[in-house]
Amino acid sequence: MIAQAVFYVFAGLAVVSAILVVLQKNAMHSVLYLAFTVLSVAGVFFCLEAEYLGAIQILVYGGGIVVLYIFVIIIVNLKEVAREKRKLFPKVFIIGLPIVLLAEISAVIFASRPALPSASGTGVAFRTVAEELFSTYLIPFELASMLLLAVLIGAIIIARRKLLHDPD
């Protein structure tokens, strides 16, 4: 009962924040709301008894990505906010498409379907997750770390000033 209410609070917060992220004119404001959204989602995770995930969410998303966004905004120094109207495509089409998709998927998800196995009630223990991660999904885990390494190097290379071409 309580859990449900908490979930709904966090859910509502997440949705509202997300909407606000998309609708802000000022990028800095969007980032703020993004942070808020991330935290709300983490709260949802906790409600869903996916503690590990929630923790990671706060650490990585909130601590890393959001901070990264802030830095980028500062560096890129968004000043002007141009018209947000798209000119190249019929707006109806662009609006309609996601709506269609939403409708479809909703239909799929909420239509009659083979019943999911009864809720287990408790969430999945952290221990189980860790075991799963390091046994079945060991290779992807290692590869992921490699990916992170590559990304690290790559991002630096891409973002560095090209001294040869730069007129500065």
Add this chain to the structure above:
Amino acid sequence: MFIWIPLFPLLGAAANGVFGIRYFSRRAVHTIGVGTVGLSFLLSALSFTGWTRSAVPYVVTKIYSWVPRSLIPVLGGRPASVSFDFALRYDSLAAVMTLVVTGVGLLIHVYSVGYMAREKSYARYFAYLNLFTFAMLLLVLAANLAVMFIGWEGVGLCSYLLIGFWFTRDAAANAGKKAFITNRVGDFGFLLGIGLLVSSLGTVDTAEISALVGRGALGRGTATAAALLLFLGAIGKSAQIPLYTWLPDAMEGPTPVSALIHAATMVTAGVYMVARLNALFSFSGTALTVVAYVGALTAVYAATLGLVQHDIKRVLAYSTISQIGYMFGAAGVGAFGAGIFHLLTHAFFKSLLFLGAGSVIHALSGEQDMRKMGGLRASLPKTFPALLVAALAISGVPGFSGFFSKDEILASAFAARQYGIWALGILGAGLTAFYVFRLIFLVFYGKERFDGEVKTRLHESPRIMTVPLQILALLSILGGYVGLPRVLGGGHWFGAFLESSTGPHRLALSGGTEIVLMLLSAAVGLGGIWAAHFVYIQKEGRPAERFSARFRTIVDVVRNKYYVDEFYNTVVVRGVLRMGRLLHWFDDHVIDGLVNGTAALVRRASRLSIGFDQDVIDGAVNGIGSLNRLLSSGLRRLQSGFVYNYALSIVIGIVILISLLVTLF
């Protein structure tokens, strides 16, 4: 042995024709020309004696195998099979004919030496004359219709060559053409007749045909048709109605030619052919009647024309036509032997008449118009008697050859109850006597109507010309006695001799009737002479002039040859020319139109094809290219470089995929 008879003239013709014109002297030319014919005559005589002694009915010698048994397609029937060889046949008829051709021919050849003495194309003349002799001999010696046809065509060719001998003269050239073309019409019938016989009897051998007809192998209708077709050839060759118009014009040729070809020999080929195929003609009574009437009518008709001619040779030409009519008349009543008998006597006196006329013309330096002659009796002491004899013979005066032969014809007609033929014959006899003596009186009697210059050159002909005349005169008298009828104490040897070829023939007349008929025809003949004498000597032609004045229209019509030539010209000649022009138009417009039209069509089709190729084919090819361009330009827009669009595309793709999933599950 007899097969060599035609050979010598052939060699003579070849020699004179090939070399004579350039290399031989005149003496060489006429030696060869005359000599070869002389040799042939000799051979003919020898063959005759040898054959009569051997008492063989006939001899056939094959020279080479010509057509082996072969199939000839026949219109609307089973194919006929025929085979024939190049073969010659010697029998009584052939014997007589060869003797006539070579004998009279020899005399005329000799005469020609004198007559053509100053002729430039001496060698050509003798070559042609020899060639003619060869062809004629081939004709009479033929064992089958194919060989006969070779001779038939050969004499036609030589006739053309000799009539148009002086071809630089328009009149001569046209006369030659006219002769050949008119002949051709007849030859058309001849060929059809041969064809009909081949298809129905399967043979061209004359003896075989006669035998088969005798056995009834031929239907009467077919026989009549074949006989009439063959007779058409005879009409052309022998100048009977309606194909006679070439003979008077043929007088353009040298006079000896007229004597030989158009009196004695070629024109008699038709009679010979009928006599040869007497079995066929006898079998078909209709054909025989046609022959008789054509002959008799021609005899009278031509005689009327001979009455009004001024040209001496034209008179004789019409006379020939008339006399040959008598021969056909004889054949037409079944008296084939009588016809051949008259052929014999006619050869004598007609060639004599022609040669004599030639002598007169020669003496008068080429004058042929009788109105410009007269009183030549004294000046031509050798020519005159000879011509007189000939005239008496042709008039049927008793004692002369013509009397016996003509009388036999008339008697045969009477005996066969063909009184119409007989009547026509009698009428013709009277006319004949009249016109021939008109000629004699106009030429030799009366006032001299030629001008002074001609008179100074007036001379009798040289011996080389007069001797043949005299020989022929003798023959014209004595020649008839070979056929002296029994009723007059003779043995009718000639007729009997010929019966082995011409079939038996008995005059169904009592002796008395025959004598009466004889007297009648003699009277008519003498009457004609007297009438001519009356008109032209006693009255010096005035009655004739008065008659012409009074009956001017009729006389003019006759003088203009009944306008037959004009009729032929308008109807036939113009008709043929018009048809030629029509066909030419047809060829020009229709045929060429078709050809050009086809060409135009092809061109248009090719243009269409090009168009098709360009528009459709190339269009397709280009179209594919354009389509490609269209698609690619369209598709290219996807690659706008506009990243946003790429993102949108991803979303669209997801939508589609989900849709698919949804619908499929």
Add this chain to the structure above:
Amino acid sequence: MIPINSVLGLGLLIFFIGLFGVLFRKNLVIMLMSLELLLNGINILFAGLGRRLGSPKGSVFALFVIIMAVSEAAVGFALVLSYFREKKTSDADELNELKG
């Protein structure tokens, strides 16, 4: 307890909000942020279903998604930075040089 439909609905909602953001914002940075929203929505779905099915796989996959998100964010930012240096603008509409 927590109805699964709500979880799924939440996840979808956030996903589509993020989708709208990607499609409708011209500002590159905001676009990227919307991208993060997309991924968050997915994660919610994963977590919810994992809990429902009682499987750790949900969490594992969500973890990997987060790792991907981090990588993509880093590289994306690097690109944006270099692009911004060239163009002096962060207008997504100017991204048209990939034209073929």
